[in-house]
Amino acid sequence: MSRLASTFAEFKQSGHKALIPFITAGDPSREFTVPMMHAMVEAGADIIELGVPFSDPMADGPVIQRASERALAHKMSLRHTLEVVSEFRSSNQNTPVVLMGYANPIEAMGYENFAQAAENAGVDGVLTVDLPPEEASECATLLKAHNIDQIFLLAPNSNIDRIKKMDALGSGFLYYVSVKGVTGAGHLDTGDVKRKLTDIRANTQLPVGIGFGIKDAETAKVIANLGDAVVVGSALISKIEENLDSPEQAKQEITELLKSMRLAMDSQG
Amino acid sequence: MTETTNSYDMPDERGHFGPYGGLFIAETLIPAVEELDEAYQKYMTDPEFMAELDKDFQHYVGRPSPLYHAERWTRELGGAQIYLKREDLNHTGAHKINNTIGQILLAKRMGKKRIIAETGAGQHGVATATVCARLGLECVVYMGAVDVVRQKLNVYRMQLLGAKVVAVESGSKTLKDALNEAIRDWVTNVDTTFYIIGTAAGPAPYPAMVRDFQSIIGREAKQQCLAQAGKLPDALLACIGGGSNAIGLFYPFIDDADVRMIGVEAAGDGIETGRHSAPLCAGRPGILHGNRTYLMEGDDGEIIETHSISAGLDYPGVGPEHAWLKDIGRAEYVSITDDEAVEGFHALTKMEGIIPALESSHAMAYTLKLAPTMKQDEILIVNLSGRGDKDMHTMAEREGIKI
Ligand SMILES: Cc1ncc(COP(=O)(O)O)c(C=O)c1O
Numbered sequence: 001m002s003r004l005a006s007t008f009a010e011f012k013q014s015g016h017k018a019l020i021p022f023i024t025a026g027d028p029s030r031e032f033t034v035p036m037m038h039a040m041v042e043a044g045a046d047i048i049e050l051g052v053p054f055s056d057p058m059a060d061g062p063v064i065q066r067a068s069e070r071a072l073a074h075k076m077s078l079r080h081t082l083e084v085v086s087e088f089r090s091s092n093q094n095t096p097v098v099l100m101g102y103a104n105p106i107e108a109m110g111y112e113n114f115a116q117a118a119e120n121a122g123v124d125g126v127l128t129v130d131l132p133p134e135e136a137s138e139c140a141t142l143l144k145a146h147n148i149d150q151i152f153l154l155a156p157n158s159n160i161d162r163i164k165k166m167d168a169l170g171s172g173f174l175y176y177v178s179v180k181g182v183t184g185a186g187h188l189d190t191g192d193v194k195r196k197l198t199d200i201r202a203n204t205q206l207p208v209g210i211g212f213g214i215k216d217a218e219t220a221k222v223i224a225n226l227g228d229a230v231v232v233g234s235a236l237i238s239k240i241e242e243n244l245d246s247p248e249q250a251k252q253e254i255t256e257l258l259k260s261m262r263l264a265m266d267s268q269g
Numbered sequence: 270m271t272e273t274t275n276s277y278d279m280p281d282e283r284g285h286f287g288p289y290g291g292l293f294i295a296e297t298l299i300p301a302v303e304e305l306d307e308a309y310q311k312y313m314t315d316p317e318f319m320a321e322l323d324k325d326f327q328h329y330v331g332r333p334s335p336l337y338h339a340e341r342w343t344r345e346l347g348g349a350q351i352y353l354k355r356e357d358l359n360h361t362g363a364h365k366i367n368n369t370i371g372q373i374l375l376a377k378r379m380g381k382k383r384i385i386a387e388t389g390a391g392q393h394g395v396a397t398a399t400v401c402a403r404l405g406l407e408c409v410v411y412m413g414a415v416d417v418v419r420q421k422l423n424v425y426r427m428q429l430l431g432a433k434v435v436a437v438e439s440g441s442k443t444l445k446d447a448l449n450e451a452i453r454d455w456v457t458n459v460d461t462t463f464y465i466i467g468t469a470a471g472p473a474p475y476p477a478m479v480r481d482f483q484s485i486i487g488r489e490a491k492q493q494c495l496a497q498a499g500k501l502p503d504a505l506l507a508c509i510g511g512g513s514n515a516i517g518l519f520y521p522f523i524d525d526a527d528v529r530m531i532g533v534e535a536a537g538d539g540i541e542t543g544r545h546s547a548p549l550c551a552g553r554p555g556i557l558h559g560n561r562t563y564l565m566e567g568d569d570g571e572i573i574e575t576h577s578i579s580a581g582l583d584y585p586g587v588g589p590e591h592a593w594l595k596d597i598g599r600a601e602y603v604s605i606t607d608d609e610a611v612e613g614f615h616a617l618t619k620m621e622g623i624i625p626a627l628e629s630s631h632a633m634a635y636t637l638k639l640a641p642t643m644k645q646d647e648i649l650i651v652n653l654s655g656r657g658d659k660d661m662h663t664m665a666e667r668e669g670i671k672i
Contacts, residue, residue, distance in 0.1 A: 055571040056445065056557060058452045059295045065439055077569035103293055103556040108570030130293045130556065134283065155297035157459065162299065180297050181457040 003096045003124045004149050004172035007047065008207040008228060017224040017265050019044055020209060021258055022100065022233030024051035024067035025084050026076030028240055032247050034087045036254065041095050043255040044262030048088075049127075049231060052081045052101030059129045061184035063234040066241060078105040078114075082121040089122035098125035098151060098172075103135075111142050119146035125172045127151040133165045140169050153177050156196060160203060167204035173229065176200060176210045184234030188213035190222050197226050217257075217264035224265040232261065277523045279593060284473020287596065289589035294472045294559045297456045301464075306474045308379050313481060318374065325370050326485060329403075330360050332367075334486075336493035336650070342620040342636075349503065349643035351636060353623070353653045354490050354518065363626065363655030364486060364514040365396035365467060371482035372465045373400040381463035383407045387451040389416055389444035389510065390581030390628060391423025392655055393467030398432035408432040411450040413443040416580045423659050441574040444510075444584045448558050468511025469588035472559030476588050483517025490650055491521050498648055504529040506639065507652035508631040509549070509602070510581045512588035514654040519600060529601065531639070532591060533631045535577035536604035546575040548587050549595050549602040562589040578607040578663065579627035581655075609634040614657065614664065626655035627663065 001009070011018055021040045025033050037048050053071035057064060078101070085097050099118070106114045106128065118126065126143055128136070133152060140150040149172025154163060157180065166174055176196065178188045193210060200208055210223050211231030220230045236254050243250035279286045292302065312318040326332040335358065339351045356364040369386075376384060384401050387410070388394030394410040401408035410427055414436040417424055427434050440446040455464045469479040487505075494502050505522060507515035509532040522528045537545035545551065548563040555564040557572060565573050565585040577583040594600035605613070610627060613634030618624045625633055629652070636651050643649060657664075665672045 053571075055440065055573075056449050058449045058558070059456065061453070062439075069439075072571060077571070079569060104564070104566065104572070105570035107554075107556050107561075108566060108568070129295050130559070132292060132294065132296055132299055134292045134299075153296045155295075155299075157300045158296055159300070162296070177297065180459055182453045185457065 002147055002149050002172060004047070007096050008173060011228065018046040018209070018229035019258065019262055019265060020047045020049050020229050020231040021045050021236055022049040022051060022231060023236055024053055024064065024071050025081040026053060026071035026074065027067040027237070028070050028244055028247060030074065030076060030080065030084070033084050036251055037088045038092065039251055039255050040258055041092065043258040045095070045258060047096045047098060047229065049098045049100050049233070050081060050085065052078050052099055052105055054102040054105060057102065059182055061182040061234060063184045063237050063241065067237045078109060082117050082123070085121040085123055096124040097122065098127055099123055100127040101129070103128050103131045106139070111139050115142040115146040115148065118148055123148055125149040125151045127153065127175060129153065133169050136169060144171070151175055154200065156180055156192065160199060163200055163203040167206060170206065173207040173209050174200065174204060175231065176208055176227065177212045178210050179213045181212070183212060185213060188219070190226070193223065194226055217260040220261040221264040221267070230261070230265065279590065280473065280477050284477065286589050286593035288554070289561050289592040290473055290476055291561055292472050292559065293556045293561065295456060297459055298472070301455065301459045302472050302474070304379065308375050309474050309478050312375060312378060318378070322371060322374060326367070330366050330370060331358065332485065333489045333493070334358050336490055336497065338497065339621050342617070345620055346637065346640040348641040348645065349647045349649040350498070350645070351640055352494065352502070352648060352650045354486060354650055355653055356486060356514065357623070357625065357629070357653050357656035361392070361396050361399050362658060363392040363396065364483060364517060365393040366399065367485055367517065368467065368479050368482045368513060369393070369396040369400045369465055373404060376463035377404060379463065381461065383458065383462045384465055385409045385411070385451050385454050385462055386465045386467060387411045387444065387447040388467060389413070389447065389583055390579065390626070391416070391420040391427065391659060392581060394432070394434070395423050395426050395430070397465050398427040398430035401432065402430045409454065410434050411437050411447040411454070413437050413441070413447045415442040416444065419663055420580055420659055422662065443575070444580065445572065452558070468513040469516045469590060470511040470558060470560060470562065470586060476560065476590055479513050480516045480520055480590060483513050484520040486514065486517040486652065487519060487521035490518060494648065494650065500648070501525055501528055502650045503643065503647040504531060504639070504649045506531050506533065506632050506635060506649060508533045508582060508628050508654060509587060509591065510584050510628060511586070512591045514652050516588060516590055518650070518652045523599065530594070530599065531635070532600055532602045533635045534602060534604040535579060535582035535631055536606040537576035539606050540604060544576040545604065546577040546583050546585065547604040548585060549591060550604045554592065557586050560589045562586050562592045578610060579631070581626070581628040582631065603635060605631040605634040611667065613637060623653070624657035625653055626657050627660045629654045
């Protein structure tokens, strides 16, 4: 069983909802990322999603676009992101790490090379925004052979057929994008999320993470009641951006926000 | 709309041209491209739709565009008989309108009320704003901030036509970033919005659909050449940004194996300097903007900044069908530098009294090289994809003239 699968299996037993913070590797500096990952785990993160910087982040809003630009400015890359994961793994063997990014850096490295390198580094899941099931079978098969889960995104307008397709090809968990839009976008309607989750649950046994538009503890709590995991990204990265002259301050604000989310998600009622 | 495709039948049913093309997009856009593909499949064989398209081509665009025998230039170069396919004479001044006229008819039938587009030189933006004005549809055009400056005449034209022009400040602030921003808009407004992509690239079905609308160029050229010269041409020449004017000219000739097809990419400051926009000549396959194709990228798969004097060619990718035609050896791809393009610009202007767009000037510049190597009884058709009015500023500035 993959580290993601066993993590979710354990949470299912205990009724624990996973908190998944997202930051971009190498933002604002390469040195920042690994200590930040450890601090997020301490603050209550169960799984870490690490953005792989890319020059053309088509599915991202301004906040994550700028994170990518800051990371690329000092030549952060997929290779360096894998090094970051290795370094994190040297003192944490339990917390699953999921890479999120775009197809071209993986294509450039070669799918087989990437799968091998990612396994060596201790990556548990890969989520590629522009690799829908139509084009993903080669990648998913190679990743599976290296014990890595391919995670697919489901959207508000994905029909039942597509949910089934992703259930068949994906593993680890499914990621439900709660709004039509780019990362960090507008307002999520929890009523809509609830209705969609009914369709999703009816067609997959995979755990469901929910993300896009979750900015505060209150929303995290509501969403945790609907899904198995809550993903928060732009709200954290905004803290980095607001404190570019003081990474320590950014780290502190990020951990505080995560702690408040953790607390809200764990409280009853 | 297809004809003479006896053996060549790309793409496959999932939009692949061999390993190229495909559907590399975010999940939210899948329903949108599926809906579009359905409409495209349905209407391209619908006689009523095709009749409306033909009527618009004739009375609104001004088709057929002439195939003009450039006799003076032919004599001067002393080789092949040079024929210019006059897409510059279309309404709005370039081939781009062939595609926007087609896509807007689809949008209308699909009930979409909001249109978005990306633009580089501004020609596609103008062509989109034009058809939107005609149908009274909301139009938003994304344009890199760098291009907004170098093509300001077209920005004003779009605004006059009622379009909202959004200057894109991210990344390299050129065409690729305009595409990124248009895709972000599309993801956000997917239910109401139709995205008119301006070249034969993007996710399936765009590359094939844009080709089909643009292939009016090649179908006319073939008939006109047979009527005027009594035989097929020996070679076809067209500039390549994303590749829509080129594939439009080439496609109806693909099964005519004796007709050479040559695409001209922008070499910018020179291929060896790295400052160019020639992915087919100097790039490698990768994935961007919904399709797998040749790209200009760094070692780690990051897209690198391109350069060309012409905003319409300043793009790191190319339509996937050209990638395939290159690999199977059916078409050849060459490149022309900024300086050479300027030479081509002046050559056509002085010899024939026709001022070409800087994009098209790349094909003109290669004509200067190719025509003299061909025999006098051979025919070379060069696609004059657009007129040069929009480039007066760039040219004047380059030559130190204040206007
Ligand atoms: C006149 C003209 N020719 C050519 C191009 C390049 O596009 P494509 O390669 O799709 O024909 C442009 C793009 O803006 C253009 O305006």
